[in-house]
Amino acid sequence: KKYPKNIVYIYKENGGQASARNLGLKYMQENNYKAPWVTFTDPDDFLDRNYFYKVDKFLSAHQDDDICMVGCSVIFYHEKQRIYKDNHPLNFKFKNGEIVYNNFELKNNVHMHAASSVFNIIYLVQEFDEKLKPNFEDAKFVNEYLLENIDLKSAFLPKAKYFYRKREDGTSTLDNSYTKEYFLTTIDIGTLSLLECFYFNRNIQNVCLYHIIWQIKDLINSPEKLSFMSENEKQRYLELLDQNFSYIDTETILDFNLAGCWFFHKVGILNCFKIEKPPFQIAYIEDYDPYKEQILITYYTGDDKDVESIVVDGEEVYIDYKKIVKYDFLDRVFYYQKRLWVHIPKNAKDKLEMFINNEQSMVGRYGEYSLDIKSIRKEFQKRLPKSNIWLLMDRDYEADDNAEHLYRHIMQNHPEQEIVFALRKESSDWERLEKEGFNLVEFESFEFERIIKKASKVISSHADEYLIRHVTLTQQFVFVQHGVIMNDLSRWLNSKKINLFITSTRAEYDSIANNYNRYKFGKKEVLLTGLARHDVLLKNNKSDTKQILMMPTWRAGIVGNVTNSSKRELKENFKQSEYFQKWNSLLNNDSLKKLCELYSYTIVFNPHPNIMPYLKEFNLPSYIKIANQDESLQVLFCNSSLMITDYSSVAFEMAYLEKPVIYYQFDKEDFFNSHTLQKGYFDYTKDGFGPVVKNQENLLKELENLLRNDCKPFGVYKDNIDSTFTFRDGRCCERIYKILNSV
Numbered sequence: 124k125k126y127p128k129n130i131v132y133i134y135k136e137n138g139g140q141a142s143a144r145n146l147g148l149k150y151m152q153e154n155n156y157k158a159p160w161v162t163f164t165d166p167d168d169f170l171d172r173n174y175f176y177k178v179d180k181f182l183s184a185h186q187d188d189d190i191c192m193v194g195c196s197v198i199f200y201h202e203k204q205r206i207y208k209d210n211h212p213l214n215f216k217f218k219n220g221e222i223v224y225n226n227f228e229l230k231n232n233v234h235m236h237a238a239s240s241v242f243n244i245i246y247l248v249q250e251f252d253e254k255l256k257p258n259f260e261d262a263k264f265v266n267e268y269l270l271e272n273i274d275l276k277s278a279f280l281p282k283a284k285y286f287y288r289k290r291e292d293g294t295s296t297l298d299n300s301y302t303k304e305y306f307l308t309t310i311d312i313g314t315l316s317l318l319e320c321f322y323f324n325r326n327i328q329n330v331c332l333y334h335i336i337w338q339i340k341d342l343i344n345s346p347e348k349l350s351f352m353s354e355n356e357k358q359r360y361l362e363l364l365d366q367n368f369s370y371i372d373t374e375t376i377l378d379f380n381l382a383g384c385w386f387f388h389k390v391g392i393l394n395c396f397k398i399e400k401p402p403f404q405i406a407y408i409e410d411y412d413p414y415k416e417q418i419l420i421t422y423y424t425g426d427d428k429d430v431e432s433i434v435v436d437g438e439e440v441y442i443d444y445k446k447i448v449k450y451d452f453l454d455r456v457f458y459y460q461k462r463l464w465v466h467i468p469k470n471a472k473d474k475l476e477m478f479i480n481n482e483q484s485m486v487g488r489y490g491e492y493s494l495d496i497k498s499i500r501k502e503f504q505k506r507l508p509k510s511n512i513w514l515l516m517d518r519d520y521e522a523d524d525n526a527e528h529l530y531r532h533i534m535q536n537h538p539e540q541e542i543v544f545a546l547r548k549e550s551s552d553w554e555r556l557e558k559e560g561f562n563l564v565e566f567e568s569f570e571f572e573r574i575i576k577k578a579s580k581v582i583s584s585h586a587d588e589y590l591i592r593h594v595t596l597t598q599q600f601v602f603v604q605h606g607v608i609m610n611d612l613s614r615w616l617n618s619k620k621i622n623l624f625i626t627s628t629r630a631e632y633d634s635i636a637n638n639y640n641r642y643k644f645g646k647k648e649v650l651l652t653g654l655a656r657h658d659v660l661l662k663n664n665k666s667d668t669k670q671i672l673m674m675p676t677w678r679a680g681i682v683g684n685v686t687n688s689s690k691r692e693l694k695e696n697f698k699q700s701e702y703f704q705k706w707n708s709l710l711n712n713d714s715l716k717k718l719c720e721l722y723s724y725t726i727v728f729n730p731h732p733n734i735m736p737y738l739k740e741f742n743l744p745s746y747i748k749i750a751n752q753d754e755s756l757q758v759l760f761c762n763s764s765l766m767i768t769d770y771s772s773v774a775f776e777m778a779y780l781e782k783p784v785i786y787y788q789f790d791k792e793d794f795f796n797s798h799t800l801q802k803g804y805f806d807y808t809k810d811g812f813g814p815v816v817k818n819q820e821n822l823l824k825e826l827e828n829l830l831r832n833d834c835k836p837f838g839v840y841k842d843n844i845d846s847t848f849t850f851r852d853g854r855c856c857e858r859i860y861k862i863l864n865s866v
Contacts, residue, residue, distance in 0.1 A: 394425025446645030
């Protein structure tokens with residue numbers, strides 16, 4: 124309104140950012156605009172009120188300095204929280220105030236954002252590449268411009284602030300990148316095009332590596348993220364990466380420290396795309412066991428046949444435990460991580476050294492070639508607990524899991540061991556456990572904080588962040604598990620500090636503890652004992668109860684985000700989900716009702732706790748009961764003859780009781796591509812405890828077969844049930860206690 128003549132509005136259909144910017148440039152040229160400088164502010168973003176003042180003031184003071192571009196500081200504005208964050212990975216360029224570089228000397232000063240840049244229009248000859256989207260058109264435009272003007276200069280102004288909006292719905296350009304164009308087009312006509320012409324320029328190598336490293340990091344051990352591509356497209360993607368890296372020098376890769384590119388990423392890139400080894404190695408001290416005076420040494424390599432030796436005071440020491448973790452990139456090995464637990468001898472005084480294939484390796488993050496034994500012993504001392512209290516816990520709002528059952532066993536059979544059970548007071552389990560004599564402490568109370576700081580062990584059936592954040596280096600975290608792991612949970616569990624890890628089947632144990640899988644845990648940490656709750660489960664089992672337990676798990680995309688506990692926000696569109704519609708339809712199926720009447724069975728519906736807040740949305744017929752949430756799940760399993768689930772590990776509870784399961788998997792492909800887990804060793808069809816079905820018609824057919832047979836498992840399903848569990852002897856709790864007491 125104030126300066127209408129200063130604004131020109133041009134309408135065009137949405138063709139992407141590049142086409143809009145090109146139209147603006149064309150308009151300026153055709154109308155002989157005399158403005159010497161041009162910028163491309165995106166409509167979603169906004170500028171600091173002094174943005175143009177800072178740029179103009181700088182350029183006025185540097186008119187004779189041959190400056191062709193001004194780069195400004197990008198600040199993220201998080202719309203939902205209304206907070207600003209100066210944490211763009213390329214903002215390091217602005218940390219030393221205003222600075223000017225020769226374009227031929229930019230090297231590590233990567234600049235890729237056209238919207239936060241101001242260009243001298245006199246030197247501007249190229250357009251934005253409209254075939255490049257969603258997010259490399261800027262980088263190509265900026266860097267082709269700098270190369271065209273290699274003898275000129277660029278300035279970077281920290282106080283000229285460009286605010287990049289990160290939208291709540293995740294539709295910002297940086298958020299919306301999982302497309303074929305992002306993975307295939309940007310590294311073809313984007314990075315590869317630049318490298319083929321300007322591979323000799325170190326800055327261009329860094330620009331291209333910066334773009335590619337985000338893709339690589341995202342896809343390590345996560346092939347499902349490219350499930351939208353065909354096999355031919357995936358192979359084409361690998362070929363394009365090979366071509367790109369043929370132009371990027373090994374030295375550039377080793378020197379590159381942007382975008383969270385650590386040494387292990389560099390080892391992987393060299394191995395996977397250049398078939399090279401790094402010219403040096405770095406080993407890391409990752410953990411200490413003060414009880415056994417062992418240290419965990421890790422290193423990364425492309426060759427699993429590397430031979431390592433650890434020397435203490437000139438003598439080679441024995442490696443107590445070795446784990447080889449395999450990291451994949453699609454169908455290639457990216458790198459191996461070797462994890463070596465080594466005992467430090469009592470008489471050791473001087474130094475520890477590491478050799479790989481007879482060549483000395485650096486040890487630690489500071490480029491040293493040896494580690495002082497005194498510093499190791501100090502770490503041992505620092506990590507010893509202040510008492511021998513064991514703190515046990517299931518969920519913060521709910522007990523009745525493996526920690527509760529283990530606590531009860533210790534309380535009744537080993538009263539000499541000091542134990543405490545953590546729970547929120549508002550939990551429906553508090554009064555029950557209090558009456559039973561449990562030594563309860565309210566989770567996250569002052570008393571809880573006091574106890575956990577001096578406890579020697581924190582023992583839990585869950586490894587969620589709301590508990591893990593309270594565990595310090597002086598506690599052993601013992602994961603007694605929520606169930607049997609059958610899918611690949613390595614991405615989640617590898618981020619946790621778990622000292623001991625309980626398993627209950629040989630296949631589960633092998634899938635975690637053996638070499639060449641994705642888990643970091645080996646035979647030092649993983650124990651095969653059986654689950655604590657299985658002792659009572661076996662004892663209380665009932666037969667001929669004529670009850671069907673319907674117990675589906677949840678889906679990540681249909682429930683809200685986690686709050687600061689085990690609870691989640693509610694999501695409004697739950698009823699629109701395929702999950703709701705399929706299960707609600709089954710619950711209301713007339714044929715299901717007729718089968719139950721014909722064979723005199725009842726149905727109990729008990730979905731996953733994350734689905735429970737949406738229970739009122741289901742139109743449950745009167746003959747289907749909702750499980751009593753104050754009643755133990757153990758009672759449900761013992762009182763049921765058959766289970767209908769989808770992917771849940773609770774099927775193992777029924778198998779432990781020698782009862783069959785029907786797996787209703789209408790969304791198998793989507794489930795493993797979009798959920799919080801990845802497919803593991805367990806094949807539902809080959810290893811399952813009952814038939815796998817994809818539709819209601821087949822489900823009802825298989826259900827009738829089982830009801831007709833009095834829910835007795837038969838054939839391959841009976842064989843699977845009989846062969847799965849290592850222990851069915853009622854002594855799981857005692858096995859776990861003995862191991863905990865020995866470490």
